[in-house]
Amino acid sequence: DTEVTQTPKHLVMGMTNKKSLKCEQHMGHRAMYWYKQKAKKPPELMFVYSYEKLSINESVPSRFSPECPNSSLLNLHLHALQPEDSALYLCASSQRVGIGNEQFFGPGTRLTVL
Amino acid sequence: DAKTTQPTSMDCAEGRAANLPCNHSTISGNEYVYWYRQIHSQGPQYIIHGLKNNETNEMASLIITEDRKSSTLILPHATLRDTAVYYCIVPLPQGAQKLVFGQGTRLTINP
Numbered sequence: 001d002t003e004v005t006q007t008p009k010h011l012v013m014g015m016t017n018k019k020s021l022k023c024e025q026h027m028g029h030r031a032m033y034w035y036k037q038k039a040k041k042p043p044e045l046m047f048v049y050s051y052e053k054l055s056i057n058e059s060v061p062s063r064f065s066p067e068c069p070n071s072s073l074l075n076l077h078l079h080a081l082q083p084e085d086s087a088l089y090l091c092a093s094s095q096r097v098g099i100g101n102e103q104f105f106g107p108g109t110r111l112t113v114l
Numbered sequence: 115d116a117k118t119t120q121p122t123s124m125d126c127a128e129g130r131a132a133n134l135p136c137n138h139s140t141i142s143g144n145e146y147v148y149w150y151r152q153i154h155s156q157g158p159q160y161i162i163h164g165l166k167n168n169e170t171n172e173m174a175s176l177i178i179t180e181d182r183k184s185s186t187l188i189l190p191h192a193t194l195r196d197t198a199v200y201y202c203i204v205p206l207p208q209g210a211q212k213l214v215f216g217q218g219t220r221l222t223i224n225p
Contacts, residue, residue, distance in 0.1 A: 100163075107156055108157050
């Protein structure tokens, strides 16, 4: 299995809602990532987890809360988002962090905040 | 990350070789060059990476100049499915592999 899966594919939420994005991989990778991609822009790194521990937070607002409950699963909890947070949220994984470990990306969750 | 410069867009005829250039003149000796692509409405896909020597895999070839200041990604027989945005990335060598995506090259393969 060489896939990274993400659910849901699409999500519409209000500014007062709480929702979660889910990412799963069964490749035995120990590094997982969240990226955000606005329309017609390149992906931007948000978080990096290495061995289930948060290793990088790219100064992301606290309304985005990542969680890595085990080595196969990565969640992104969303609360009190703003309309400008509407974007494609991409999850990726790699064997380890560091050079030589290419990242495998999921198809993304397209989020719309009303 | 070493800054990379790529053309905004390129066109290529189906069946021909697509040659995508990337300039990374500030690259240091231990920094790799990575290529990813993103087909419309999909997540990015790893293509290839290299340090000094030319590299080839089932998807593409990577030619790195001797001074390492530029590289070229070659898709030998482009198909319509190769239409995508291609990103040339030089990540920091130490610590986490932070991929910093630039604007990339939008490659259109024409029938």
